[in-house]
Amino acid sequence: MTQVTNxxxxxxxLVDAVSHDGHxxxxxxxxxxxxxxxxxxxxxxxxxxxxxxxxxxLIWALIxxxxxxxxxxxxxxxHRRNALMEVIQLLKEFYYNNxxxxxxxxxxxxxxxxxxxxxxxxxKHYPELESRYEFExxxxxxVNGWVVSGTVDLYDKIDKRIQDYKVTSTYMYTTPEARKKxxxxxxxxxxxxxxxxxxxLGADIIGIFRDWSRKKVGKxxxxxxxxxxxxxxxxxxxxxxxxxxxRVKLHQKAHEGDFPPCSGEERWAVADQYxxxxxxxxxxxxxxxxxxxxxxxxxxxxxxxxxxxxxxIEHRPSEWRKCESYCxxxxxxxxxxxxxxxxxxxxxxxxxxxxx
Ligand code: SF4
Numbered sequence: 001m002t003q004v005t006n007x008x009x010x011x012x013x014l015v016d017a018v019s020h021d022g023h024x025x026x027x028x029x030x031x032x033x034x035x036x037x038x039x040x041x042x043x044x045x046x047x048x049x050x051x052x053x054x055x056x057x058l059i060w061a062l063i064x065x066x067x068x069x070x071x072x073x074x075x076x077x078x079h080r081r082n083a084l085m086e087v088i089q090l091l092k093e094f095y096y097n098n099x100x101x102x103x104x105x106x107x108x109x110x111x112x113x114x115x116x117x118x119x120x121x122x123x124k125h126y127p128e129l130e131s132r133y134e135f136e137x138x139x140x141x142x143v144n145g146w147v148v149s150g151t152v153d154l155y156d157k158i159d160k161r162i163q164d165y166k167v168t169s170t171y172m173y174t175t176p177e178a179r180k181k182x183x184x185x186x187x188x189x190x191x192x193x194x195x196x197x198x199x200x201l202g203a204d205i206i207g208i209f210r211d212w213s214r215k216k217v218g219k220x221x222x223x224x225x226x227x228x229x230x231x232x233x234x235x236x237x238x239x240x241x242x243x244x245x246x247r248v249k250l251h252q253k254a255h256e257g258d259f260p261p262c263s264g265e266e267r268w269a270v271a272d273q274y275x276x277x278x279x280x281x282x283x284x285x286x287x288x289x290x291x292x293x294x295x296x297x298x299x300x301x302x303x304x305x306x307x308x309x310x311x312x313i314e315h316r317p318s319e320w321r322k323c324e325s326y327c328x329x330x331x332x333x334x335x336x337x338x339x340x341x342x343x344x345x346x347x348x349x350x351x352x353x354x355x356x
Pocket of ligand 1: 037039040043262266267320322323327328329330331333334335336
């Protein structure tokens with residue numbers, strides 16, 4: 001568990017709530033980590049005790065957890081049944097988090113016996129709970145000597161579909177790399193559930209956008225609704241098997257310190273761009289943003305006669321968006337440090353960023 005700091009002196013109950021990690025963790029690697037870059041996996045392991053996260057950065061994650069909890073209880077009405085569910089969840093968490101710890105093994109197996117019995121008791125006395133949806137199904141799979149684990153948000157027993165809920169920003173919806181990761185995640189869950197004997201015919205990501213604004217609807221790529229159901233194409237089981245084995249092997253090597261640098265896709269990199277603007281106007285001319293300086297110069301030559309003000313070219317240097325704002329180990333990453341060194345020396349050499 002990373003250290004949680006409280007930079008802005010938020011109330012203690014909130015700090016306690018975000019510090020409690022209710023995720024069931026088991027095995028050698030989680031599905032979400034498997035999808036992520038091997039370098040991130042290595043740096044997280046190496047700097048486990050040094051990684052700090054502030055409470056203020058975890059509030060949205062807390063809200064996401066709350067939404068999952070509310071969904072899970074959506075078909076339960078009585079307080080007594082809610083209380084039972086709560087106890088079962090606590091025992092499940094205890095079991096999965098401690099079953100491999102030498103000093104807690106016995107207690108964990110007792111917890112397992114009790115929560116399994118409670119589940120039987122619930123379904124016997126409250127048969128209506130055995131409803132259409134199965135929530136938070138914990139799945140594990142052994143691959144090349146490692147155990148991969150994950151939790152499927154919802155399995156619809158009638159339609160035989162998986163649903164994965166993402167409480168996220170509209171920015172993530174418009175970032176292709178983030179969406180690709182969602183697709184890989186649900187495909188891996190589909191593979192694992194099938195291995196467990198479930199029939200999986202389809203999968204959906206349900207995006208709940210926390211910063212959605214009605215005023216922005218209609219802008220390119222902007223989600224038209226605050227809650228979007230995105231159908232995910234499921235790959236063939238044999239293709240997924242190969243892909244999962246490849247990812248496990250990559251992470252096993254990273255575990256030993258042997259990993260490739262993060263790729264452009266893993267860094268959410270945006271390539272260099274050149275935009276043409278009218279002098280002292282802030283907005284690029286429509287259709288003028290290109291990937292090469294030569295193309296921007298051609299645009300100026302062909303279009304200058306249409307404008308009174310001189311046209312100028314603005315260089316927009318490439319960005320590594322994940323490293324800048326979304327990577328929890330960027331502080332420890334040499335690849336990112338090197339990149340920052342290079343861009344700051346480029347900035348000194350060409351401090352205006354403007355090219356006539
Ligand atoms: S900071 Fe960037 S390059 Fe470094 S581990 Fe994170 S994503 Fe990869």
